Amino acid sequence: MTKLRVHNLAVSIDGFATGEGRTFETPFGHAGQRLMTWFFPTHSFVSMTGHDAEAVGGGTRGVDDAFAAASQVGIGAEIMGRGKFGPQLGPWEDESWRGWWGEEPPFHTPVVVLTHHARPDLPVGETTFLFRDASPREALDLAAVEADGLDVRLGGGPTVVREFLEADLVDHLHIVVVPIVLGRGVRLWDGLENLEERFDVEVTASPSGVVHYVFTRKQ
């Protein structure tokens, strides 16, 4: 049975999953890289990007890496909001730009990109981006077919995750709370009052200072 899983979604202690003022150069806005500094030293990140593996000795293998690694296992497709593909709004004006992820994106599966603006399917390396104007339910049904018996990762951003949570489609939700006060940006938890009633919750504090929350949908 295909599960819909959210992994490594970082929020500040005041609940913002991204900052204010997103641009091409600053995908997290004024948050900069602060929501992801827990992730960068991990073996999972280092081995994904490659380029500074030697500098950090192959990366850490503690609890932050364990959670990062878990996100890679058993995934057959991803769903993401358009903002995770690129910063453009409105109709696609430059289809030659192939997203934020370079020539070998780290997904290696079909990726459903939610957008109101049609665009041909786009293979990049081992990843194929499928641009679809779809409801959460429709997107999940499509991704589940693409995943071919494996699970589907819901890759964000926060607005998309919130929509899928509101539609009660998420089976596994891994949130990383970073001990910073961002003050402004996009809130993850808005509109999700009493969310915890639908999930079992497990909490693990990391020596890095972040806290890993695992929400597992109640049977």
Place this chain on the structure above:
Amino acid sequence: MTKLRVHNLAVSIDGFATGEGRTFETPFGHAGQRLMTWFFPTHSFVSMTGHDAEAVGGGTRGVDDAFAAASQVGIGAEIMGRGKFGPQLGPWEDESWRGWWGEEPPFHTPVVVLTHHARPDLPVGETTFLFRDASPREALDLAAVEADGLDVRLGGGPTVVREFLEADLVDHLHIVVVPIVLGRGVRLWDGLENLEERFDVEVTASPSGVVHYVFTRKQ
């Protein structure tokens, strides 16, 4: 050197320290008791209230109790907002009502109650309530004299804590994050962007599901 310390201040994972719709019967509004359920089983709470000590075998002695106990040590005075004394707004209309805390309040020290409305000092058991219209700095100076070399506890509510944090008067801040989404109420973190830059932060997850954050002011 007197320190100003906040202890056991519970917030939901979406950052609300109290719910919407506070009344005499529901001091946390729609949050009910959900922000404090981690606290009730502790030995510290049970021995403070007494009445159900036998029912729970004297209370738990784990990490939640350790934090609860620490809040009692070395305190010579407290500062609280008027809302922690009682639910009234505006001029005092019934001075015979002596607050939410019964005939032996759990403070056992002078307590500065911040209010714009004068009222005579009120001894109740071992506690004396001092009603003062004071800025955070003035209230702290007064409480420090009353504490006579010990520390001052800043007892809340969240709006008061925020004001003292904005004035950079808090030395120790213990926050308990409860894994519930309240959705509405009074936010603790608003206006405190980059608060973490002034503090060292330590994080401990409890088996009860709450997370204890200790912010210690940088030297």
